[in-house]
Amino acid sequence: MILVPITYKGGVYRHDEIVDLIADLGGYVIQKHVLATEVVLLCLVPRDDIPLIERVGKPLGGEVQLSPLVGTEVAIVTPSLSIHHLPHPACDIAEYVRRIGAKSNMIGLARGYGKRVAQTSAEEREIINEHDCAVFLLGNFESCIVEKMEALRRGIDVPIILTGKPDADVLRRAIDPPVAGYVGNVGRFMHRTKEADELARLDAIVAEIVRVLDLRREEIAKDPLSASPARLMAVIQEQVPEVLEVTSPTPVTVQIAGLRVKLPYEEFADRIRSAEVEEGVTIGRIADVLPSRMRDYILVRIKPSSETDVVV
Amino acid sequence: MPLDHFVVESPEAGAVQAYIDIANDVLLDHTLAKAVAKLHIAIDPEYPLFIAVGTLGRLPPLVRLRDFADVTFEPGKVKLGINEETHLAALLDKLWTRYGKNRVDQPDRWTVEIADQPDLPVDRDLADLVVSDPTEGLVRDLIYALLSIAPEGFRVREHMYEKGRFWLASSENTLPDDLQARVRALFAKMGEVAP
Structure with missing residues (x-):
């Protein structure tokens, strides 16, 4: 069964029927937003059942859209959190990526500015490496980007998508060794993105993230994970019900090959390790349950099936 | 632009x-x-x-005391009737520096008084004082x-x-x-x- 990421938008009235339907079909609701009288569900559902969800949702005013970034966590990395980079473009991009379903985290480096002095700390690198990919938002000068990237990319293991003012082709030629993705014509700007050409640039960033993450998924598909992250999310929600009381918008953040559980590691790690996915198969057997560098959260990294000899 | x-x-x-x-x-x-x-x-x-x-x-022109206050010389004191409070804080700062806090009194919101003593006279051209630039x-x-x-x-x-x-x-x-x-x-x- 191939699960497809979608966004369902509809009225609050009788939306429970949609939630039940998705569960019955074997899908998962990754995130649910209730905004006044509207509800937005980010879900993974079986590809063949999308028409059924559309049919059931239609009388309730529901719409289904494909959202390729549902179930991913993206780091939006800016050189700093100063007026030079915030709120535009960093917040605009982070917010736009969320609309397509990704969980985006904005990471402002402590010393990411200046081409000679730019650097990242061990903590920053480790936090970035906990994401599915990192979008680096750099500036307007090619020579600065080339020199800075050498320092900023050091120690980053996840795919990097580089954005800057020079064209994507110029960036592609200039960055050596290459990074996973390039988006040109972005750079530093100090006004809100609302014109058509500016929104087109945001769309280009989303398209590049989707492309890079699709490649990552293909890579993972060659040696499939022992369990789907969405399934482990459902298991954790069922067996560690304390997570349902967490007020964060995504108490369990689903990633391509893991999860971030927003519970204290010291208190809950063992319970998560011993949670049973199927009879005799615990999360601890098919995944590494690690302390996250983000607050005191728990990071679950699912092992490939070749390592565990289990697919659940 | x-x-x-x-x-x-x-x-x-x-x-x-x-x-x-x-x-x-x-x-x-x-x-x-x-x-x-x-x-x-x-x-x-x-x-x-x-x-x-x-x-x-x-x-923009300099803001002088006469632009926002009426200056009246009375026996023993100089009375400033404030018409607009915008520059009052800057004015008090200047007066405190020049005459000292013990000689500058503000009996109410719109009035400032400076003690005018024969041995410590208040500047007769006080109305021209530049309050802020x-x-x-x-x-x-x-x-x-x-x-x-x-x-x-x-x-x-x-x-x-x-x-x-x-x-x-x-x-x-x-x-x-x-x-x-x-x-x-x-x-x-x-x-x-x-x-």
């Missing part, structure tokens, strides 16, 4: 339009677009060096705006303002020895003389 001269120059042509947009947005956001008459920005990403030079338009705030805002325009890592800075003309230079490295010559050259491009 209605500037008489607004140019950004850089060896990297691709970044010029980006910095024109940034300067435009920042000056508009800080409501400085009408205050600045000429602005010329030069950015060298190799050194790296950012220089902005320019001139202000018509400067709006240009100072304008220049402060302008320097902040120019630092927002400059690339962020440029933490070595120097700036100057004199009689309506200003310049700011910033870099990641120490500023070059020929900075003054560069500033003069940029002013010359605007048809102005450096301060």
